[in-house]
Amino acid sequence: MAAYGSFRVRSLLSLHKCSPKITRSSLSDFSWTRMFSSSSSPSQFQAVGFIGLGNMGSRMANNLIKAGYNVVVHDVNHDVMKKFSDKGILTKNSPHEVAEASDAVITMLPSSAHVMDVYTGPKGMLNSGNGLRPWLFIDSSTIDPQTSRKLSSTISNSNLNRERGGCDNPAMLDAPVSGGVLSAETGSLTFMVGGSEEAYRSAKPLFLSMGKNIIYCGGPGNGSSAKICNNLAMAVSMLGVSEAFALGQSLGVAATTLTKIFNSSSARCWSSDTYNPVPGVMDAVPASRNYDGGFATKLMTKDLKLAAESGKEVEAKTPMTYVAEEIFREVCSEGHGTKDFSCVFRHYFCGKDEF
Numbered sequence: 001m002a003a004y005g006s007f008r009v010r011s012l013l014s015l016h017k018c019s020p021k022i023t024r025s026s027l028s029d030f031s032w033t034r035m036f037s038s039s040s041s042p043s044q045f046q047a048v049g050f051i052g053l054g055n056m057g058s059r060m061a062n063n064l065i066k067a068g069y070n071v072v073v074h075d076v077n078h079d080v081m082k083k084f085s086d087k088g089i090l091t092k093n094s095p096h097e098v099a100e101a102s103d104a105v106i107t108m109l110p111s112s113a114h115v116m117d118v119y120t121g122p123k124g125m126l127n128s129g130n131g132l133r134p135w136l137f138i139d140s141s142t143i144d145p146q147t148s149r150k151l152s153s154t155i156s157n158s159n160l161n162r163e164r165g166g167c168d169n170p171a172m173l174d175a176p177v178s179g180g181v182l183s184a185e186t187g188s189l190t191f192m193v194g195g196s197e198e199a200y201r202s203a204k205p206l207f208l209s210m211g212k213n214i215i216y217c218g219g220p221g222n223g224s225s226a227k228i229c230n231n232l233a234m235a236v237s238m239l240g241v242s243e244a245f246a247l248g249q250s251l252g253v254a255a256t257t258l259t260k261i262f263n264s265s266s267a268r269c270w271s272s273d274t275y276n277p278v279p280g281v282m283d284a285v286p287a288s289r290n291y292d293g294g295f296a297t298k299l300m301t302k303d304l305k306l307a308a309e310s311g312k313e314v315e316a317k318t319p320m321t322y323v324a325e326e327i328f329r330e331v332c333s334e335g336h337g338t339k340d341f342s343c344v345f346r347h348y349f350c351g352k353d354e355f
């Protein structure tokens, strides 16, 4: 890995950008895509900024570090920043300072409001009159597609780099993830990517340091759209199997028996064969450790709210979304918001353990 501060690619791009006689179209051999082709090594992005070092982000940033990137981090929580500075990782006091020190920046934040603040707030990455360094912004937070699109358009219309005589504007990708903390830890996340295909190809080495499945979903906002659709389907299938297992128990059929039937017939799904919600039916799932770990019910509720709002925006029929949101909201209000969302089996449907 080249030393921090060695910006070979950046220098080449600067040469390309500042040449007064050469147009971009005549420079196909030096195009942005080729410079950052997906087959190249991690060193193409010499410095990678990471903002939002929570449950997911800290693990994703660690995987980038393991892959050899020079990572620069920021979080409003000083305790998590200290964990990184103790390991010799460069920390910055604001998103703006991260942007000044990075070729690409990844954000992993709780909600749209936090993302907007980090990009456009008073100390935000885009809040500069002098031109910023990053060529690529990747937001992996789960947020609404409308905000992803707005931000992408702001970034691609920005003249941050033009002010320094450049001819390329930075690109933005919305790239939320599927897979929880364990997948973030083991670098096996699924990324759903929206934005230009060129930027997606450029970013692929970064994604592959943190995930296993990288799926291009189309233009700006499509990654965010895909994510909320995935979680809507996951929520509804979890509710379906939980309701069926609890009903089965009441009718005298054990969930263990129903699981065998579902998994060898038409009701088989991830919630029945991989992430079974009934305590005792399956090892190594949240249900068998008092619903600790996994995907928090409050996060599922947040994603269903995003789905409901997006559905309203495009006038789609989303009755299941509303029912699912209401049920998970009720589970949260009864004090189970931090438990895995499969706890709906116990806390809403009153299902029984089968140890």
Ligand code: NAD
Pocket: 051, 052, 053, 054, 055, 056, 057, 074, 075, 076, 077, 080, 108, 109, 110, 111, 114, 117, 118, 140, 141, 142, 143, 177, 178, 179, 180, 181, 294, 295, 296, 299
């Ligand atoms: P988290 O709350 O653990 O982490 C968020 C981090 O962002 C915190 O460390 C917080 O201090 C930091 N932060 C908040 N505002 C900030 C700001 N203005 N500037 C800098 N840092 C700021 O959340 P998480 O579980 O890591 O989830 C992050 C995102 O990933 C969310 O959008 C979530 O929906 C999504 N997601 C989470 C999971 C999961 O299992 N936890 C799975 C898939 C997707």
